[in-house]
Amino acid sequence: MSEPTQQHFSPNQRAWRRFKNNRPAILSAWFLVILLIAIVAWPVILKIAGAHFDQLHNPNQLSDAQFSPPDAQHWFGTDVHGRDIFSRVLFGAQISLLVGVVGTLVSLVIGVLWGAIAGYIGGKTDDILMRIVDVLYSLPSIIFVIVLITTLGELLKQSHLVQNSPALASGLRVTLLFVGLGAVSWLTMARIVRGQVLSLRTRAFVEASRALGAKPHWILARHIIPNIFGIVITYLALTMPAIILYESFLSYLGLGVQPPMASWGTLISEGVSQINPIRIYWWLIVFPGGVLVTTLLALNFLGDGLRDAWDVKGK
Amino acid sequence: MYFVKRLAFSVPLLIFISALAFLLVHLAPGGPFDRERAPASPEIERNLMATYHLDEPVWKQYLRYFGLVWEKDAGGHWHHAPASFDVSYKYRNHRVSDIIAQGLPVSMTLGALSFGFALGVGLPLGFITAARRGRWEDYAGSFLAVLVVCVPGFVVAPVLILVFCIKLNWFPVALWESPLHMVLPMIALGLFFAGKIARLFREGMLTAMQSEFVTAARAKGLGENVLLLKHAVRTAILPVVSYSGPMLADLLTGSFVIENIFQIPGIGVFFINSSINSDYMMTVDLALLYALLLIGLNLIVDFSYTLLDPRVKYE
Numbered sequence: 001m002s003e004p005t006q007q008h009f010s011p012n013q014r015a016w017r018r019f020k021n022n023r024p025a026i027l028s029a030w031f032l033v034i035l036l037i038a039i040v041a042w043p044v045i046l047k048i049a050g051a052h053f054d055q056l057h058n059p060n061q062l063s064d065a066q067f068s069p070p071d072a073q074h075w076f077g078t079d080v081h082g083r084d085i086f087s088r089v090l091f092g093a094q095i096s097l098l099v100g101v102v103g104t105l106v107s108l109v110i111g112v113l114w115g116a117i118a119g120y121i122g123g124k125t126d127d128i129l130m131r132i133v134d135v136l137y138s139l140p141s142i143i144f145v146i147v148l149i150t151t152l153g154e155l156l157k158q159s160h161l162v163q164n165s166p167a168l169a170s171g172l173r174v175t176l177l178f179v180g181l182g183a184v185s186w187l188t189m190a191r192i193v194r195g196q197v198l199s200l201r202t203r204a205f206v207e208a209s210r211a212l213g214a215k216p217h218w219i220l221a222r223h224i225i226p227n228i229f230g231i232v233i234t235y236l237a238l239t240m241p242a243i244i245l246y247e248s249f250l251s252y253l254g255l256g257v258q259p260p261m262a263s264w265g266t267l268i269s270e271g272v273s274q275i276n277p278i279r280i281y282w283w284l285i286v287f288p289g290g291v292l293v294t295t296l297l298a299l300n301f302l303g304d305g306l307r308d309a310w311d312v313k314g315k
Numbered sequence: 316m317y318f319v320k321r322l323a324f325s326v327p328l329l330i331f332i333s334a335l336a337f338l339l340v341h342l343a344p345g346g347p348f349d350r351e352r353a354p355a356s357p358e359i360e361r362n363l364m365a366t367y368h369l370d371e372p373v374w375k376q377y378l379r380y381f382g383l384v385w386e387k388d389a390g391g392h393w394h395h396a397p398a399s400f401d402v403s404y405k406y407r408n409h410r411v412s413d414i415i416a417q418g419l420p421v422s423m424t425l426g427a428l429s430f431g432f433a434l435g436v437g438l439p440l441g442f443i444t445a446a447r448r449g450r451w452e453d454y455a456g457s458f459l460a461v462l463v464v465c466v467p468g469f470v471v472a473p474v475l476i477l478v479f480c481i482k483l484n485w486f487p488v489a490l491w492e493s494p495l496h497m498v499l500p501m502i503a504l505g506l507f508f509a510g511k512i513a514r515l516f517r518e519g520m521l522t523a524m525q526s527e528f529v530t531a532a533r534a535k536g537l538g539e540n541v542l543l544l545k546h547a548v549r550t551a552i553l554p555v556v557s558y559s560g561p562m563l564a565d566l567l568t569g570s571f572v573i574e575n576i577f578q579i580p581g582i583g584v585f586f587i588n589s590s591i592n593s594d595y596m597m598t599v600d601l602a603l604l605y606a607l608l609l610i611g612l613n614l615i616v617d618f619s620y621t622l623l624d625p626r627v628k629y630e
Contacts, residue, residue, distance in 0.1 A: 135328060140605040142568045143586070144339070147598060150590045151342045245467055252469045252572055253587055265469075272473045272576060275488075280477055289470035296465035
């Protein structure tokens with residue numbers, strides 16, 4: 001037995017070990033992986049499974065089977081046009097998750113740059129940059145996103161470029177969502193990164209590196225960035241559900257993605273518009289809503305798990 | 316002194332917000348009369364544009380918004396041009412202030428009820444989960460709190476309607492007339508925040524129970540119940556108070572969706588519609604109103620924080 005009595009782990013390895021023991025977080029990670037696989041695989045399955053199967057499950061295929069409740073053919077039932085809800089939920093997931101991921105990345109880039117610059121340079125620059133963050137915090141950001149999206153959406157609708165190609169138009173609209181939502185979600189990230197950088201800058205190993213003649217970009221790349229990695233990942237996992245929620249909120253109000261594109265928000269809104277006192281079409285709301293809620297839950301557990309693993313203190 | 320300074324700072328902030336909103340709405344091509352153009356001739360449209368001064372440069376319209384324009388009339392006399400902030404292009408027989416006077420109390424009532432609901436459910440839930448830490452009450456309650464945070468209002472609301480209005484017939488489906496009408500919207504809007512508050516309060520309680528002053532009190536022989544109720548609660552309430560600022564903002568915007576689903580004649584519907592219809596003045600008015608509410612409420616929250624926690628002193 002030549003096992004060393006004490007093993008040494010890097011902070012990342014220690015975090016990973018703690019994370020692995022967190023059962024809800026691991027379960028959530030598996031759920032998200034399976035959801036991703038389903039999203040990617042489902043269009044392929046539709047292609048190779050033959051015309052009949054495709055006919056039945058194509059998310060844009062209208063049929064006579066209006067409002068059929070969930071059964072062996074339509075696992076989540078069908079909507080007002082006889083479209084398969086299961087397929088629509090999976091295709092809607094593409095948009096919802098895409099907006100979530102890209103919006104989070106936008107907020108990551110702005111937030112980390114802003115916070116790192118403020119924290120590293122310090123002084124007057126820090127004062128000004130963080131003052132701007134404070135001001136933006138006190139603005140009703142979603143109000144501005146709504147105004148921005150409606151006016152720029154109108155701009156898109158009327159430009160010639162877009163009138164010739166509807167695909168481009170809806171693509172640009174989704175891009176607008178990325179940018180708009182990312183642009184209002186970076187504030188917390190900036191504050192946290194700044195705080196971290198500020199405290200790291202004065203730590204002994206950074207001082208030592210500076211004393212040895214390291215240039216700022218080397219210190220940032222070698223010492224600062226690796227050390228804020230954990231906290232950034234954690235806040236990314238917690239920002240993503242917020243952005244997905246915003247997207248579905250806007251799409252619910254008819255301001256997000258436009259038909260024929262669908263996201264979870266538009267699906268739920270279609271379900272709500274079918275509420276009537278005579279017949280209950282619960283599957284129109286329960287399935288898209290259920291998938292949305294489960295995904296948000298999984299992302300939250302994942303974020304909490306990462307936070308515990310890296311022992312990140314709350315803001 | 317600090318609060319006087321902040322109050323003074325909010326004036327330029329509001330001017331900045333109005334300018335930003337004004338610029339944003341005027342980015343949109345065409346005017347507010349584009350959609351009703353069909354029968355009107357170009358002359359009529361030009362007339363309409365002239366009546367509402369939409370043919371002027373944006374900066375002049377902006378000054379006119381606040382009533383800061385003086386014009387020469389036919390006789391060569393200077394006279395003050397009326398401020399244009401009260402004009403709605405869409406509801407031409409109404410003034411925006413009338414619409415706000417009608418809708419705002421409804422939205423505020425909904426917000427206040429939901430705020431009360433969130434506190435009334437969230438605080439006890441947080442207390443129980445903290446007091447019974449590690450037992451089944453904790454697990455069940457904590458899971459409930461996380462779950463509720465992941466269920467957006469536009470999923471809760473239709474499910475509540477399906478169950479309590481259509482299936483059980485306990486509550487009316489929509490509108491805003493009697494207290495009975497207010498129950499479901501209050502729950503749908505407040506549930507998310509109840510979960511947030513429960514989580515914050517639990518965390519605060521647990522931190523407080525481990526702090527030194529509680530250990531000291533325990534050493535003196537105080538019972539656990541007294542510790543929880545008299546000592547821990549007082550510090551654990553602080554994170555909840557500082558959260559209530561952003562929470563009030565989210566309550567205001569969250570009510571857009573709830574008002575939409577329950578067809579409540581609040582102000583949110585008007586904001587969304589004015590933004591879609593390029594009803595410029597009304598959009599700017601309402602954005603300003605939301606900003607004003609937000610800034611005011613945040614000030615109140617921060618002020619009450621200093622009253623609750625004597626350690627906090629703002630410079």
